[in-house]
Amino acid sequence: xxxxxxxxxxxxxEAMAQEAxxxxxxxxxxxxxxxxxxxxxxxxxxxxxxxxVGVEGPEDLLSRYPDEMTIVLQHQFWDLDLDAxxxxxxxxxxxxxxxxxxxxxxxxxxxxPSVQFLLQFEAEAAGPVSAPAPPPIASIVPESGPEPDSxxxxxxxxxxxx
Numbered sequence: 001x002x003x004x005x006x007x008x009x010x011x012x013x014e015a016m017a018q019e020a021x022x023x024x025x026x027x028x029x030x031x032x033x034x035x036x037x038x039x040x041x042x043x044x045x046x047x048x049x050x051x052x053v054g055v056e057g058p059e060d061l062l063s064r065y066p067d068e069m070t071i072v073l074q075h076q077f078w079d080l081d082l083d084a085x086x087x088x089x090x091x092x093x094x095x096x097x098x099x100x101x102x103x104x105x106x107x108x109x110x111x112x113p114s115v116q117f118l119l120q121f122e123a124e125a126a127g128p129v130s131a132p133a134p135p136p137i138a139s140i141v142p143e144s145g146p147e148p149d150s151x152x153x154x155x156x157x158x159x160x161x162x
Contacts, residue, residue, distance in 0.1 A: 022104040033080040041114040043074035049123040052106030058098050
């Protein structure tokens with residue numbers, strides 16, 4: 001009796017699982033950007049492919065890390081902005097504040113050493129952009145932003161598919 005070859009995964013479950021796990025990263029970044037920042041001893045190591053499509057930052061910085069770069073979000077980060085495809089954050093490099101933009105698809109690792117939580121991803125390689133970026137799903141207001149008494153409510157209804 002001949003064995004049938006394994007069925008081809010036409011659902012692409014591996015890609016679905018990777019995308020679902022990137023949702024954990026998005027949720028952690030949303031939490032990091034809320035007033036008060038990360039709770040307790042939590043801090044995030046975000047490793048990404050510097051040559052991936054959509055990665056932006058100072059050329060001198062990215063050129064020092066031609067393959068991968070790790071950034072840490074702990075106490076000193078500013079202007080964390082999130083959207084459906086990635087995030088942007090201002091960090092100090094060499095004592096100077098500089099902005100870095102990272103698509104979730106460029107991420108290769110997410111690690112919170114305070115609780116030994118690690119996720120590893122198949123990062124997309126460099127190549128042409130396949131689709132325009134969707135509108136932002138959340139924007140974190142820096143603490144030096146509006147009046148302290150103003151509400152910080154963000155409605156996601158405008159971004160939901162109808």
